[in-house]
Amino acid sequence: AQSVTQLGSHVSVSEGALVLLRCNYSSSVPPYLFWYVQYPNQGLQLLLKYTTGATLVKGINGFEAEFKKSETSFHLTKPSAHMSDAAEYFCAVRGPRDDMRFGAGTRLTVKP
């Protein structure tokens, strides 16, 4: 069965520092992987997705993620954090019946 695990429920970085949010997946079939972000008092917004093709995926707001099959990982990165990146981030894998299976979420804090 498909599932994802997010390592670290809270991550804190300084403004301008690298953002790295970790996600590992488990899937018996080639996975479709997603990162969503939830800003305070808003819904989930898709940051990026991997379905097939290029393993380095670029998303909105300068985020990118790399699908690494050998490591069963799909970590989210951004070279330089901005205060506006403070939010909760969710990794997800598409299940066999098109449902999204989410990780527990990682809350990102950006310090000035």
Added chain:
Amino acid sequence: EAGVTQFPSHSVIEKGQTVTLRCDPISGHDNLYWYRRVMGKEIKFLLHFVKESKQDESGMPNNRFLAERTGGTYSTLKVQPAELEDSGVYFCASSPYLGRDRDEQYFGPGTRLTVT
């Protein structure tokens, strides 16, 4: 293009009462999903409609939850009677049935339900 909308944004009810949540998907999206996030836990799938048909309701917690999508447009999720453990944020998402975007689910802002 309007996004997925949900009503109400917040609801506070007493144990034993009934609450109905509404979701309006993006126009033209045949797929509609309900999810729930209980405090501190993962967002969990509840059910999936394709047009007015329930494709998968394996995530519905029990028979106190009833979802409908009459006419294949908006959907309602009714909880009757509500219990304390039903508190959480209920998300709705939609996606097109065909096309490149069918892999993406567009989420609404959620309804925060508090049962006291």
